[in-house]
Structures are given as structure tokens and as C-alpha cells.
Amino acid sequence: MKKPSVLNLINMVPNKLGGLEEYALNLSKELINRGYFGVAGFPEYPPDWLMEKFKTYGVQVLRLSPWTGKLAFIMNVRNAIRKYNLNILHATFYPFYSPNLIVATIGNGCKLIYSDQETRIIHPSKGRSNVFRFLRNRLYQKFIHSIIADAEFVRKCQIQDHFTKPDRVPVIYNGVNLQRFGKANLAQRSEVLARFNISPDSYVIVTIAQCIMEKGLNYLVDAAEIIVKERPNSVFFIVGDGPQRSIFEQQASALGLQDNVIFTGMRVDTEVFLSVADVFVLLSVWEEAFAFTLLEAMASSCPVVATRIGAIPESVEDGVTGILVPPRDAKATADAILRLLSDSTLRSRMGLMGRERVQSRFLLDHWVNQTIKLYENALGG
Numbered sequence: 001m002k003k004p005s006v007l008n009l010i011n012m013v014p015n016k017l018g019g020l021e022e023y024a025l026n027l028s029k030e031l032i033n034r035g036y037f038g039v040a041g042f043p044e045y046p047p048d049w050l051m052e053k054f055k056t057y058g059v060q061v062l063r064l065s066p067w068t069g070k071l072a073f074i075m076n077v078r079n080a081i082r083k084y085n086l087n088i089l090h091a092t093f094y095p096f097y098s099p100n101l102i103v104a105t106i107g108n109g110c111k112l113i114y115s116d117q118e119t120r121i122i123h124p125s126k127g128r129s130n131v132f133r134f135l136r137n138r139l140y141q142k143f144i145h146s147i148i149a150d151a152e153f154v155r156k157c158q159i160q161d162h163f164t165k166p167d168r169v170p171v172i173y174n175g176v177n178l179q180r181f182g183k184a185n186l187a188q189r190s191e192v193l194a195r196f197n198i199s200p201d202s203y204v205i206v207t208i209a210q211c212i213m214e215k216g217l218n219y220l221v222d223a224a225e226i227i228v229k230e231r232p233n234s235v236f237f238i239v240g241d242g243p244q245r246s247i248f249e250q251q252a253s254a255l256g257l258q259d260n261v262i263f264t265g266m267r268v269d270t271e272v273f274l275s276v277a278d279v280f281v282l283l284s285v286w287e288e289a290f291a292f293t294l295l296e297a298m299a300s301s302c303p304v305v306a307t308r309i310g311a312i313p314e315s316v317e318d319g320v321t322g323i324l325v326p327p328r329d330a331k332a333t334a335d336a337i338l339r340l341l342s343d344s345t346l347r348s349r350m351g352l353m354g355r356e357r358v359q360s361r362f363l364l365d366h367w368v369n370q371t372i373k374l375y376e377n378a379l380g381g
Contacts, residue, residue, distance in 0.1 A: 004087040004375050005037040007080060009064060009101075011093035014046040016268040019292030020092065020117070021050065022177055027368050028059040034372070039084055043067065060084070070100055077104035086110050088375050092117055096162060097136060102143045111378045114147040116154050117174075119214075120161075120287035120310065134163045141168060145378045148172050148371070150290040151311035157287075170374060173314075174290050175367035178359060181299035183351070184275040192276045196235075196262060203234040203341050206277035206302075208270050208293045209284075211242030211263075216283030216307065221248055222330035225255045227337055234260060234341070239273050241266040274300035278347060279340050282306040285327045290315060295362050298322075298354030303347050305336045315362070321354035 008028065014021045028038035041062040045051060054061050062080055066073045080086065081104070089105055092115040105112045147164055149155035149171045158164040184192065190200040198204075205224075209215040217238060224236050238248070238261065245263060252261040267273070270293075274280065280297035282288075287310035294315045297304050304322030306312050318324040323336040340347050 004031075004379055005039070005085055006031055006088045006090060006375060007039045007041055007062075007084070007086050009041040009077075009089060009091045009094070011043060011066060011091070013044045014042055014050055016266070016270075017050065017053075018270075019174060019176065019296070021046070022180075022364065023174075023367060025053055025057060025059070026177070026364055027371060028054070029057040030368050030372065032058050037084065039080070039086070041080070066094070066100070074100055074104045077101065078108065081105065081108050081110050087379060088113060090115065090371075090375075096144075096147055096158075096164075097133075097140045099140070102140055106143060111145045112143060113145050113374065113378065116147055116149050116158055116169075117289055118154075119284075119289050120157055137163045138165075141165060144168065146170060146374065148374065150174050151314045153287075153311040153314060154289050172367060172370045172374070173362055174292060174295065175362045175364040176292065176295045176299050176358060177364045178299050178355075180271050181274060181296055183301045184272075189276045192272055193235075198235050199233065201233060203231055203278050204237065204276050205234060205279045205281055205337060206237045206239065206273050206297075207281045207283070208239045208273070208296075209282065210240050211238070211245035211248060213244060214284065214286040216285045216327065217244075217248045218251060219283050219285075219328060219330045219333060220281060221251045221255065221257065221261060223334040223337065224252070224257055224261055226331065226334035227341075228257060228260050230338060231341060232260075236261045237264055237273050237277075238262065239264045239267055239270055271296070271300070274302055277302045279337055280304050280322075281333070281337065282312070283325075283327070283333060284309060284312070286310070288312050295358055298351075298362075299358045301351035301355045303340055303350035303354065305333060305340070317353075317357065321350055321357050 008024050024040045028040055031038035039060045041064040043065040045063050064076055088111045090113045091101055096114050146168050149169050155169045155171050158169045159166055193200055227234050280302045284307050290311045304316050306316050307327040308324040309327050316322045325332040325336050
């Protein structure tokens with residue numbers, strides 16, 4: 001069997017070593033180790049330190065920006081397919097039933113595979129519009145080998161919302177590099193907290209999220225007010241940035257929480273914050289896909305409080321690796337966090353169970369290997 005040449009095209013600007021960046025690195029590395037040829041494509045080149053990692057692995061990185069215009073983008077992709085004799089184009093964060101990549105791959109022997117890593121924010125319309133979408137999508141499916149769902153919830157949405165045939169939607173769960181994540185010892189914890197002038201005996205609650213309303217950060221700040229009244233030495237790290245950050249900062253300040261709620265901005269060392277966290281929180285109010293941050297928190301032996309929505313229950317086992325709460329419920333969130341803060345044995349048990357769950361089901365190597373198996377299937381291997 002001819003070994004495939006693969007372009008892993010990810011429509012995001014890489015600025016940190018996040019889940020998808022690490023996946024692209026390790027997927028490309030594993031392809032090369034198996035004698036394949038791997039290319040990674042992004043709208044913009046990664047920063048120098050990340051670019052160096054790709055070079056170290058022998059991975060060619062391309063700049064293929066969809067913002068250059070439809071025709072230019074299509075021609076650039078077709079040129080890349082010819083130049084590198086690509087057999088598979090694997091696209092993530094690109095519209096599933098947009099003709100751009102379909103046109104780019106038609107007639108050149110390159111199989112098109114998508115990954116669905118997207119949160120559900122738009123539900124399908126009804127009536128004539130649904131009929132049109134059904135006919136269009138079923139036509140386009142003739143040119144798409146498969147759409148990888150990162151969770152069973154996402155697979156269900158693909159089938160129901162996009163009319164994708166069930167046999168075209170395999171589930172491959174995301175994974176994390178277990179070696180990157182782990183609990184800090186007391187000395188390391190004290191060192192990290194000292195950077196922020198925080199006492200080492202503080203309770204540390206961490207969230208890693210874009211600062212937008214859909215991530216439910218306003219409910220976290222409201223929950224923080226309740227928690228601080230009972231446990232004044234509680235500190236909340238909101239790790240991330242976004243267009244609505246100032247709204248949440250003003251909310252925290254208005255509640256007198258400016259010393260308890262710390263906005264770190266975007267960080268490339270998120271594993272450091274997870275290593276010192278007593279509790280990790282993700283309060284999405286939209287139908288979250290399979291969130292990397294939850295896996296990273298569990299890999300760090302950190303118990304989780306998260307909303308019961310979207311694919312979150314597929315990663316967090318309620319009552320075992322964390323506590324699931326209703327969306328938009330600050331009181332339930334505060335109660336769950338306080339329960340964990342008041343019981344170190346429960347925190348430790350849930351943290352250990354979370355790491356074991358990641359080790360058994362959500363490793364980066366599993367993700368990579370299953371992806372390559374799909375490539376081989378696409379090429380008839």
C-alpha cells in the first residue's frame with residue numbers, strides 16, 4: 001500500500017501549545033515515523049518557538065489563509081496538493097459543506113476529511129431551507145470521505161443538523177499529552193502563587209476560557225462572590241483573553257472581588273495553573289464540543305466543576321471525576337465548588353480518578369493512531 005502524504009489544515013492562528021497544536025505536531029511526527037509525509041497548514045505561521053518544534057520533527061508548515069479570498073485560497077490549496085503530491089487533506093475548523101475545499105480537491109486524487117471540533121451555536125432552520133440544506137449536503141457528501149466527530153454528541157449533531165450519513169461520521173475522541181500535566185508539589189505550588197502575591201494556604205480555582213459570554217464567566221464571578229464570603233482565602237484564576245474581558249473585570253470589581261479574581265490574559269503555560277489548582281471550572285452556556293481544557297484539568301489530577309451541556313458529560317463523569325451543574329446557575333456552581341473545597345479527600349479521589357480516566361480513554365497517542373487508521377481506510381488500506 002502506498003503510504004499517504006497528508007496535509008493537516010487547521011483554520012486557527014497558532015499562538016500557544018494548545019491541544020490542536022500539539023495534535024498537529026504529534027500527528028505529523030507519527031506520520032513521518034511511519035514513513036509517510038506530513039504537512040501542517042495554518043492561516044498564519046506559528047510563532048518562532050512553535051515553528052522550531054515543527055522543524056525539529058521534520059514537518060513542513062504552510063501558510064494557507066482562507067482570508068485571501070475564495071479563488072486565491074482554492075488555488076493555493078490545489079497548488080499545495082500538486083507540489084507535495086498529497087493524498088489526504090484533513091481540515092479542522094473549516095465549514096463542512098462549503099464548496100471551497102471540495103473544489104480544491106476535486107480531480108486530483110486527494111481525499112477530503114473534516115474534523116468537527118465546533119461548539120453548537122446555530123440550530124438548523126425548518127421548511128424549505130431544510131430541504132435545500134439536505135439536498136446540498138447530500139450532494140457534497142459524494143466528495144467527502146468522512147467528518148470526524150470529537151464526541152458522540154457531536155456525531156448526533158452532524159447526523160441531525162447537517163444530514164450527514166451515519167457511516168460518514170466516525171467518533172475519535174480528542175486526547176492530551178499526559179506527560180505535560182501533573183500536580184505541583186508544595187514547593188512548586190508556593191513558587192507559582194508567590195508570583196501573584198498569593199498566600200500558599202489559599203484555595204485556588206482555575207478556569208481556562210476565552211473571555212466571551214458563551215463561556216459563562218459572569219456566572220463564575222457571581223459564584224466567586226458566594227464562595228469568598230464563606231472562604232475568604234479563595235482565589236480564582238481566569239486564564240484567557242477575549243473581547244468581553246473588561247465586562248467580567250468590571251463585574252468582579254463591582255462585587256469587591258478584585259483581589260480574589262485574577263485575570264491572567266492569554267498564557268502559553270496553562271499547565272502551570274492547572275498544576276496548582278484545587279478545582280477546575282468550565283461553565284459554558286453553549287453546547288460545548290469535546291473541550292481540551294477539561295481533559296487537561298483531569299490529566300493534572302484536578303477535580304472538575306462543569307456545566308451539564310453538549311459533550312461535557314462525555315469527558316467528565318459526574319460524581320466520579322467531578323461535579324456537573326446546570327448552565328447559568330451560580331448558586332449550584334458555588335455549592336459544588338464549596339463541597340470540594342471543604343473535603344480534601346473528595347478532591348484527591350476525584351483528581352486521581354480524572355487522571356486515570358484520561359490515561360485509559362483520552363491519550364494523545366490514541367487520538368493520533370485512530371486518525372492514521374482512518375487515513376489508511378480512506379486510501380483502501
